Amino acid sequence: MIQKALGQTAISVSAIGQGLSIGSYKTRVGRYEDQVDNIRLGISLGMTLLDTAPVYGDGHSERVVGQAVADVRQEVCLATKLRPGKTRPEEVEASAAESLERTGCDVIDLLQIHWPNPDVPLADTIGAMGSLVERGVVEHIGVSNFSLAELEEAREALPTGDIQSLQVEYNLFDRGVEDDLLPYCQEAGITVMAYSPLHRGRIANGPDHLAVLETIAEAHGATPAQVALRWLVSHEGVVAIPNSTNPTRLKENARSADIALTDGEIERISSACAPKSVEMDTDRIRPAREDEEKVYRTVDQARENALGMSPSPTQLSEQIKGGEMLKPFRVTPSQEPGYYDLAEGRLRYWAWVIAFDGKRPIPVLLDESSLPEEVV
Ligand SMILES: NC(=O)c1ccc[n+]([C@@H]2O[C@H](COP(=O)([O-])OP(=O)(O)OC[C@H]3O[C@@H](n4cnc5c(N)ncnc54)[C@H](OP(=O)(O)O)[C@@H]3O)[C@@H](O)[C@H]2O)c1
Structure with a gap:
């Protein structure tokens, strides 16, 4: 070793x-x-x-x-x-x-x-x-x-x-x-x-x-x-x-x-194996599945932070406005053509939307991989 x-x-x-x-x-x-x-x-x-x-x-x-x-x-x-x-x-x-x-x-x-x-x-x-x-x-x-x-x-x-x-x-x-x-x-x-x-x-x-x-x-x-x-x-x-x-x-x-x-x-x-990094309009991304619980579905909910997330989306949005991006957002192609599901980084997604009022495209890594059957 x-x-x-x-x-x-x-x-x-x-x-x-x-x-x-x-x-x-x-x-x-x-x-x-x-x-x-x-x-x-x-x-x-x-x-x-x-x-x-x-x-x-x-x-x-x-x-x-x-x-x-x-x-x-x-x-x-x-x-x-x-x-x-x-x-x-x-x-x-x-x-x-x-x-x-x-x-x-x-x-x-x-x-x-x-x-x-x-x-x-x-x-x-x-x-x-x-x-x-x-x-x-x-x-x-x-x-x-x-x-x-x-x-x-x-x-x-x-x-x-x-x-x-x-x-x-x-x-x-x-x-x-x-x-x-x-x-x-x-x-x-x-x-x-x-x-x-x-x-x-x-x-x-x-x-x-x-x-x-x-x-x-x-x-x-x-x-x-x-x-x-x-x-x-x-x-x-x-x-x-x-x-x-x-x-x-x-x-x-x-x-x-x-x-x-x-x-x-x-x-x-x-x-x-260069990263597949693209910029995407925030409204092309589905931040949560229908059946998911304890998630924010609108920017108002994220601002309110009723689930008590820490750091809150608003706190994170301040970091993002200051130029800090901790981890890339990752998305997978959605069943609905032209849309993408957020695979990870939901809190940061809302922080980004709050930081730029939903107007700035979001940098994402496009995940095209799937789990091999033996590890699903
Ligand atoms: N600091 C943090 O915030 C943080 C976050 C995430 C992870 N971690 C640390 O990183 C460690 C590893 O991360 P991870 O579990 O997320 O991901 P990972 O090690 O990249 O992947 C684990 C998965 O890969 C499979 N696997 C392992 N060896 C394999 C091989 N040779 N061929 C094919 N598949 C293989 C495992 O299945 P089998 O079990 O069936 O082999 C398991 O499903 C964690 O245990 C933790 O210590 C830290």
Whole structure:
């Protein structure tokens, strides 16, 4: 397994780790014993970077991870997170204490802010995390889903040391990180942890892109998923944390690090799998399906924020007006010709509509992929 330094620390982590969103939505759960066995299998194959979070199965993932690492604690890098929206100093303290309790560990190797929280000054959260480092309860600090401006703010707020990692979505469908965050992190020595590295089982964006991966995979006796993972971690400072509940695919993912892609192949993938980014009128996008509950269907509802979303669409619209775009909107072709369904980013969609009064076309990534049958 390829090892990479975690940020500027003396710790090295596996280039291919294990994403452990066990119990989260869309992640299959399976039997508890199998979950423990799978993590242990992954560790034995060298995937020793373990990414969990209190929010995954409401503590379930951390408990499973704790059991899996009990007798191999020194071999793994245990990365967990704060609960989204719970970033006040006292909540940081409580969250870390609960993570330790659930995992049965006495130190968290990497504690990450799961999502930015505009309700709490970043300096307060970072300050509380810094205190945990001073007390030896946490080794290193990372962030997730941060924009460049937020990452810079977090680094400035840390009294000693640095932010060692940034966890963001990065895969062959969503390559937005390459615009600014990746070069910034490479320059600063911050590890980029690519989440959803297999585009949640879709691997790449649609049949054309997949065909390119298949051709290259064939030449190496590998699979398209392995080529996609190897392509990701061929980037300086990038590690990937795929999730799999299937032992065969776990082995496949671990072995992806052994494939020797040539520079030409890496370049071919980069150019052939360019993101399908377009600008679209906001009224061509269907933000919610008919049967969905707890969603806003009109801009007035979004402004009112009766569901108490935090950050609210209006708060987010201020960020968007200030030039911040956290993640691209993604759409899939709708059954109704000429229209598109919003696949992700509903809150941000309404924030965009509020920010520009529905008049400015919205930048979207067009998702043409579909899930292979075995992972539906
Ligand atoms: N920080 C954040 O906000 C955030 C957000 C999302 C995810 N994450 C992290 O990233 C991790 C992974 O993300 P993810 O689960 O969203 O997406 P992912 O790893 O890209 O995809 C997981 C899906 O791919 C399938 N799969 C795994 N290996 C495969 C292979 N070799 N070939 C074909 N299919 C394969 C899995 O099915 P099987 O289980 O059947 O193999 C599962 O359906 C999470 O567990 C979590 O740790 C973080």
